[in-house]
Amino acid sequence: MRRALAGLPANSDPNLLVGFNLADDAGVYRLSDSEALVQTVDFFTPIIDDPYTFGAIAAANALSDVYAMGGQPLTALNIVGFPANELDSAILNQILLGGQSKAAEAGCTLVGGHTVQDPELKYGLAVTGLVHPDRIYTNAGAQPGDRLILTKKLGTGLIANAFKASHLAEADLAEAVASMTALNKAAAEILPAFAVHAVTDVTGFGLLGHAAEMAQASQTGLVFHAAQVPALALSLTLAANGLKGGARDNQLFLAPKVAIAEGVDPARANLLFDAQTSGGLLIAVAEAEAAALLEALHQSGVEAAALVGEVTEKNPSCIRVEP
Ligand code: CO
Ligand code: CO
16 A cells, blocks of 8 residues: 555645645644544455354454544545355345444444445545544554553464364354454543543554654654563464465565564464554553553553553664663
């Protein structure tokens, strides 16, 4: 995507507050001094078998980019690719119901959508939200000394892939499914009370991929403490066998930007590159408020939230992973 966008002319509209130049989570467009639109779209192929749950995961994932910008989701459109000749429409109905349940939980109104005939099933949402133009969380505000908090466990990619390859039982998926269907709403709603400087959500590029975007946009370095990063059960066991697919791509792409210190457990290092679906928020918060924010997250049910690192001065390798 980055390569595809490279040749496009820069947008000069002064109301475009966040465009695609800094690889942020969503576009933000100012309507007035007090309101801006947050716009994002995401859809993908099923990662689990149950259609209702897949719909819920895809919707939670799409809504997440609005929360990552500090916005409140307002409306959404369904985006569907469906092999109507091969699959019963009852399956699509379940997917849409799952998506709608998450939109409703977010207080977001589904206003329509579009379906195309597609040999490969795909589902997601285009979401529009609102944010105050002065309270946008981009990935560009991290400051040296800030602490980094991650609000969900890592490992959804490893677990979904192992399940697809029939290496896991349905019951082994439960924790990952609960994590992927959880909205980032509760976490996002707490942030305005704290000195939060930058936010992004962790999805396909893995923790370190989205962290690298934050470091680049903020012109800082980042340090992660691998042992403190929360991990889904079984994900470390799976990560010990190495990475495949998107996670392996992340690892190769990020290699020049990531220095892994001696003594870091190799499985924990691998986990940091795992592609996440509907992952948590990565938050840079002033050091003095980090403990209070973490406590507030735990109090409001974001139990997996953990302090995972800190922001440093800019350095050539960008990200350092310590044990
Ligand atoms: Co995002
Ligand atoms: Co996205």
